[in-house]
Structure formats: structure tokens, C-alpha cells
Amino acid sequence: MSTKIFDVIVIGGGQAGLAVGYYLRRAELDFIILDNQQQSGGAWRHTWPSLRLFSPAWMSSLPGRLMPQSKEGKNPHRDEVLSYLADYEQHYKLPIYRPYDVQSVERDDQNDCLRVSDGRYTWLANAVVSATGTWNNYYIPDIQGRQDYLGEQRHSAHYQGPEAYKGKRVLVIGGGNSGAQIYAELVQFADASWVTREPPQFLPDDVDGRALFDRATARITGQYNSDSADEDNSDKHRLVDINVGNIVMVPAVKKARDKGLLTTLPMFSRLTQQGVVWSDGRKESIDAIIWCTGFEPELEHLAPLGVIEEDGSILNKQGQALKEPRLWLFGYGNWASPASATLIGAGRSARENVPVLLEFLSNNN
């Protein structure tokens, strides 16, 4: 009896998996996409209801199909992104199977391929694309007293809007875009403070998420550094001053600033059962803490391959793992491909790296 071996198995059916699927479909490869969610949309399905993209639709599209213009304003709403992703996978008839939660990827020496398993079923493939994102692996710093604190603690990954915090004393922790947006929304309802380690860096009002994408790309490709910036080109020059963590002035954040509410407190020194101890020794009771402290790549299923480095990343060239050339990485962030954790970056890295994957397959099978 012959054993079925797919050309490619993609793990993860978020935007990165869809963008890869688009190019695999075009190349007429035999592939499937396994996703552990009940429905389409990846991490977008879990973001808070009021979330808007920090770029317009045309800058947030996957390959082949433009995201429709937002009905509600300049930048699309979270639900519009969800509709777009659902439509995208149907339009291109991508072979996505849900819910399959992949537990492991291992070498299958007998069949000279990789073996993917969800604990119930196994699948074989000549190449595996891991596009599992970061949403399932959120990060909370190990602050003294965190285990003792009895109030509510929630990561931004599970924040579902301000209503539950009405009238409460709440700390929003983290100086990035999530912290800014959640604080700007909460401060209208609750007695909220925004706590950051460093003072946040705000972008000018007219600069949106495109600049972050360009900057991430430029940083990786070495373009636009201060030595090479063209004195006569103001756009290029501006990019030099923009960091990927800078805060985009979306409408809610602007509104809070215009009301004089966009202020921060420096980090407290520890947590107690009831609240926090500020750095000057003052104690304060706090009802709830929302940690906007980021995410790490979701790579546990790749542990059997021995490819995960101490810093949690995987060494790769154009997405191909150096320690296991049949393994490919899409999404995750700059270490996998410039700005690949954004919608436009997911499309670009698929456009650039899937042809290398196709070449690898044709040379090795």
C-alpha cells in the first residue's frame, strides 16, 4: 500500500497561511492547510471589538485580492478584516481543514519526509510551512508579587472592550500600540492609568501603519539608514526616525490626546494582594490590570525537530529553516521575514519566499 505524501502541509490558517496557500494553489501543488480554530480569521477573531487597522485597506491586502474599502472610515474595522479573510479563503478555494491542532512535526526517515500529527491523525509532507502566529503565546513579564495579586489580570490578547471596567481603577501596562489603543478607550469609562517602562514614542498624526511596514523592511534590507538618506527626499528622511514600536495616532488615541488624557506613569516596583507599590513607596489599590506586553512565536509543535534557538526563534534564510531545510516559516515577525506579521508583509514574504520553496521541492523530489 502506498503512503500519501503531500507536497506541502501548511500549519496555521491565518493571514500568513492564506498568503502561502495562494501561491501554492497557483503552482498547482498538492497541499493542505491545518488550522486549530473553529472559523477563519486567525488572531483577528480574538482582537477587541473596536479595533481598527492602522493602515487603509489597499495597504492591508493579501496577494491577488484587494481588501474592500472600509464602510466606516479611513481604516478597516476588525470585522471587515474578518470578512475579507473569510472571503479570501473561499474565493481561492484554499484546502483548509479545521479544527486540527497540530501537536508535533517530526522527521520520518522511512518515507524521507516530515510527519505532522495532531495526536489523533498523522499526515506526511515533503515540506512543512509553519504559520502559527503568536496570538496563542502571549507574554507577561515576571513582576514581583504577580502571583499574589488578587485583582483581575488580563492580557490584551483577551481584552474584549471597556464596558466591564466602568468606574474601576485599572492599570494598562505597556508602551506599544495595543497599550495606547486600549488605554485610550478605557480612560473614557474607567479610572485608568497607562503605565510604561519608557516614555511612549508617538508618530506624527499624518503617518500611519505604512511607515512602520516600510521601516521594518528598510531595517532588514539596510536601506534608508542615516548615511544614505537622500537629503532631497523628505519621505525617505522621515523613515529614519520611525521605529517599528512607535504609536500610530489612530482616532481613539488622538481623541484621548486632544482631551489631555494621554499621559503615562512610570512602572511600579511590585504587586501586592490588593494592588501596586509605586517606585516612591506609595501603595495603591487596583481593581484590574491589563498587560499589553506583547507576544512570542507559537512554535511548540516544532520542538521535536530541534530547530528552536534559545531566544525562541528559528534560524532561517528566506523562511527556510537552516537546521531542517524541509521546514519553512511564514508570519511571526522580522526574524522570519521583514514585517511578516502584518497583512501586507505576509503577502510580500509569501510572494518572495514561496518561489524558493517551489525550487527546493523540484530539486529534491
Ligand code: FAD
Ligand atoms: P495568526 O493570525 O495568529 O494565524 C495563525 C493561525 O494558526 C491561527 O488560526 C492559530 O490559531 C493557528 N495555530 C496556531 N498554532 C497551531 C497549531 N499548533 N496547529 C494548528 N493551527 C495552529 N497588522 C496589520 O497589518 N495592520 C494592523 O493594523 C494590525 N493591527 C494589529 C493590532 C493588534 C492588537 C494585534 C495583536 C495585531 C495587529 N496586527 C496588524 C498584526 C498582525 O496582522 C496579526 O497579528 C496577524 O493576525 C498575524 O497573522 P498570522 O497568520 O501570522 O498569525
